Amino acid sequence: MMTNKKEILETIDRIYKQRRYNAELSKERKMSELYAKSKEFADICDKIKLAGLRLSKASLMQNKEQIAKYSKILDTLISKRTKLLIEMGYPSDYLEPDYVCKACQDTGFVVSEDKVEVCKCRTQLFIELLYEQSRLKEILKEHNFSSFNLDFYSKEIDLKEGLSPYKNMVKIIEEVKKFVENFDMPNQKNLLFYGPTGLGKTFLAHCIAKEIIDKGKTVIFLDSISFFEILKDKYSKMIRLYDEVSDEEYKSLEEVDLLIIDDLGNEGKNTEFCHGVFQSLLDKRFLSGKKMVITTNYSLDGLVTVYSGFIMGRLQEYFMFLHLFGEDVRVIKAKLQLEKRT
Known part of the structure; x- marks a missing residue:
C-alpha cells in the first residue's frame, strides 16, 4: 500500500481533472445548442456575461453601490434565463455542469465555512485504485x-x-x-x-x-x-x-x-x-x-x-x-x- 501511494494520488488527480473537463465541455455543448435554438436565450446570456464582468470590476474597486446594482441585475437576468429554459421544455438546472459528484463538484474536497474535508467520493476512489494495484x-x-x-x-x-x-x-x-x-x-x-x-x-x-x-x-x-x-x-x-x-x-x-x-x-x-x-x-x-x-x-x-x-x-x-x-x-x-x- 505504501509504495503505491504517490502513483495512486497522481491517478486520482488526473481522474478529477478529466471529470471537471468533461462537465465543462458538456455545459458548453448545451450552451451552443441553446444559442442556436433561441435568439432570446442568446441575448440574455450575453447580458449575463456583461453584468458578471461589471460586478467583478465593482468588486475589485470595492464599490458597494455598483456591487449591489449589478448583483441585482445579474439575479434578475438569471431568473429570466431559468424561466425561458422551462418554457423551452428544459429543466431549470439544465445548464448546471454534469459533475459525477455534486457534493465536491469533482474536486475531491468539500469546502464548508470553517474547514475543507476529503469528499467521500475521493476516499472511495482511493480504495478502489488501491485494490486494483x-x-x-x-x-x-x-x-x-x-x-x-x-x-x-x-x-x-x-x-x-x-x-x-x-x-x-x-x-x-x-x-x-x-x-x-x-x-x-x-x-x-x-x-x-x-x-x-x-x-x-x-x-x-x-x-x-x-x-x-x-x-x-x-x-x-x-x-x-x-x-x-x-x-x-x-x-x-x-x-x-x-x-x-x-x-x-x-x-x-x-x-x-x-x-x-x-x-x-x-x-x-x-x-x-x-x-x-x-x-x-x-x-x-x-x-x-x-x-x-x-x-x-x-x-x-x-x-x-x-x-x-x-x-x-x-x-x-x-x-x-x-x-x-x-x-x-x-x-x-x-x-x-x-x-x-x-
Whole structure:
C-alpha cells in the first residue's frame, strides 16, 4: 500500500481533472445548442456575461453601490434565463455542469465555512485504485472457499481443546459464512482469528475478502506493519496539529466496508505511542457499523502483554474470537510433496 501511494494520488488527480473537463465541455455543448435554438436565450446570456464582468470590476474597486446594482441585475437576468429554459421544455438546472459528484463538484474536497474535508467520493476512489494495484486481486483467484481444503486438518481429538482440529475448523467456517451472510447487519460482530502460524488464518481472511468483494463492497487488506505505519503518520499529524485534507490513507481505513489487518502484533513494540489512534479507529468503525477482520499469531494472553487494557476491551467487545489449533498445514503439505517425490 505504501509504495503505491504517490502513483495512486497522481491517478486520482488526473481522474478529477478529466471529470471537471468533461462537465465543462458538456455545459458548453448545451450552451451552443441553446444559442442556436433561441435568439432570446442568446441575448440574455450575453447580458449575463456583461453584468458578471461589471460586478467583478465593482468588486475589485470595492464599490458597494455598483456591487449591489449589478448583483441585482445579474439575479434578475438569471431568473429570466431559468424561466425561458422551462418554457423551452428544459429543466431549470439544465445548464448546471454534469459533475459525477455534486457534493465536491469533482474536486475531491468539500469546502464548508470553517474547514475543507476529503469528499467521500475521493476516499472511495482511493480504495478502489488501491485494490486494483494491490496483489490481493491475484491472490483471491486461488485463496477462496472453493479451494479451501479441510483434509489438512486432523480428525483426532485434541485433549486440551476437547475437539479435533477438523471439527474446530468446520465450526469456524460456519461462523465465517455467517459473518459474510450477515455482513450488513449492525449486530454482526467482527472476527479475530488467533493461533499459531500455518493454520489458515490469513487464508480465511482472503476467503472473506473474496466473498465481500463479490457483494460489491470495498476491502482493504493490510499486514500489521503497513497498518501501523498509517497510524504513526496520523499520530504525527495530530501532535503537530497539522490537518492534511488529502489524508486519503487514514480516511480510507475509516471508510472502507471491510478492513482486514493481518498478523496483528508483528508491528513491533515501537508503536505503543499510536495505540490511542488504533483505539479511536476501532471505536469509529464500530459506531459506523463497518466491519473488520484481524488475524494474529498471539494467544489471548500474549495479546494482553502487547496491547493496553483499553484496546483489549474494545477487541473483546467488538470481535468474536476464533481459535485455530492443530499441525502447521504448510508442514503437512511439504511432507506430502516429499512423499510423492520418493
